[in-house]
Amino acid sequence: MELPDIVLIERCIKGESHLFAEIVERYKKLIYNIIYNMINNKDEVNDIAQEVFIRIYKSLSRYNKEYKFSTWAAKIATNYCYDMLRKKKFECIPIEEVSNVQMDNDSPEDQYIKKERRERINDELMNLPEKYRILIVLFHKNGLSYEEMSQVLDEPMSIIKNRMYRARLMLKDKLSSERKEGIL
Amino acid sequence: MSCEPFEILMMKHMDGDITDIEYKKLKKHIDECSTCKNEFDTFENICYELKEPLIDPPLAFETEVMKKLENLNLYNKKLKEKRILAAYFISSMLFSILAICIAVIYKEHVYNFMIYINIPLGFASNIYGLLERIAVFFDIASTFIFYLNSIFVDMLYLLIGLVSIIFMSKIYESAQVAKVRKNSKKTV
Numbered sequence: 001m002e003l004p005d006i007v008l009i010e011r012c013i014k015g016e017s018h019l020f021a022e023i024v025e026r027y028k029k030l031i032y033n034i035i036y037n038m039i040n041n042k043d044e045v046n047d048i049a050q051e052v053f054i055r056i057y058k059s060l061s062r063y064n065k066e067y068k069f070s071t072w073a074a075k076i077a078t079n080y081c082y083d084m085l086r087k088k089k090f091e092c093i094p095i096e097e098v099s100n101v102q103m104d105n106d107s108p109e110d111q112y113i114k115k116e117r118r119e120r121i122n123d124e125l126m127n128l129p130e131k132y133r134i135l136i137v138l139f140h141k142n143g144l145s146y147e148e149m150s151q152v153l154d155e156p157m158s159i160i161k162n163r164m165y166r167a168r169l170m171l172k173d174k175l176s177s178e179r180k181e182g183i184l
Numbered sequence: 185m186s187c188e189p190f191e192i193l194m195m196k197h198m199d200g201d202i203t204d205i206e207y208k209k210l211k212k213h214i215d216e217c218s219t220c221k222n223e224f225d226t227f228e229n230i231c232y233e234l235k236e237p238l239i240d241p242p243l244a245f246e247t248e249v250m251k252k253l254e255n256l257n258l259y260n261k262k263l264k265e266k267r268i269l270a271a272y273f274i275s276s277m278l279f280s281i282l283a284i285c286i287a288v289i290y291k292e293h294v295y296n297f298m299i300y301i302n303i304p305l306g307f308a309s310n311i312y313g314l315l316e317r318i319a320v321f322f323d324i325a326s327t328f329i330f331y332l333n334s335i336f337v338d339m340l341y342l343l344i345g346l347v348s349i350i351f352m353s354k355i356y357e358s359a360q361v362a363k364v365r366k367n368s369k370k371t372v
């Protein structure tokens with residue numbers, strides 16, 4: 001039987017720290033993907049993600065039940081990424097192989113074009129200013145709602161909506177200028 | 185016709201809360217306006233590609249996190265154990281010194297008691313002898329200190345002053361360390 005998050009958390013705080021493994025299992029994909037898309041240096045993603053979970057563990061007693069746990073965890077991950085980005089500007093290592101080539105029955109050329117396109121989009125995403133990038137990452141990649149994003153980022157919904165609008169336009173403008181150059 | 189309302193509709197479309205009527209309106213405009221058609225296509229591409237594969241964390245991820253946590257806990261536990269051990273050691277030292285002092289003062293009683301509970305005479309008198317020797321040592325030490333005291337009274341006061349300063353700075357230091365530790369716990 002699956003225990004609800006809150007039960008796991010309470011038992012962790014009371015000393016059954018092995019149960020934290022279950023929490024890691026549930027949220028690792030979310031946390032990992034936020035970090036993956038916020039940190040340029042992919043070699044560091046794994047270490048940072050582990051560090052974030054340790055931070056989550058240490059702050060468990062301060063978990064506020066009004067949040068969904070995913071929102072609260074995403075908030076810790078986001079803040080950690082901001083800290084890291086502030087501390088050192090990671091040298092831009094190009095995104096290696098956004099792999100998983102499970103493209104149906106496309107010809108090799110089509111596959112190549114699609115792969116190219118995905119890489120361009122992810123590259124441009126990486127070049128967006130952090131506060132715009134995080135919105136695209138949270139909403140489009142990880143499927144958070146506007147309300148959740150407003151909790152993660154501690155900003156009112158109106159600001160989040162506005163910023164998302166601008167983020168999408170920025171991304172589109174960069175990509176359509178490339179399209180004119182014949183890349184897309 | 186201005187295209188801005190349609191840009192807003194495209195945003196709504198991406199947010200996933202466009203109504204059917206709005207979507208039809210948008211489609212109709214796109215058929216007529218190539219700028220918006222391009223824009224719409226780019227947005228569709230972006231959304232499609234962004235939705236694509238989420239990265240899977242490495243298989244050993246949980247294990248690694250739990251290992252790190254365990255080390256952390258282990259470290260805390262070890263620190264606590266060390267402190268408890270030190271406190272135990274110091275208190276047992278103090279206790280045995282106190283016990284010896286009392287035994288020296290009441291050595292006759294100790295001897296009589298040992299005889300009373302049938303401890304072999306040889307052993308009891310050995311203990312008594314030992315206590316007596318310690319008493320003599322205390323005597324010598326106290327006269328020596330008294331003697332030193334009369335000669336180096338000033339030196340002694342200086343020494344006491346120094347020792348108390350060292351002692352106080354140690355206390356202050358440990359208080360500071362405790363504070364820092366507390367703070368670092370808070371910030372973590």
Ligand SMILES: [Zn+2]
Binds near residue numbers: 186190221
């Ligand atoms: Zn138009």
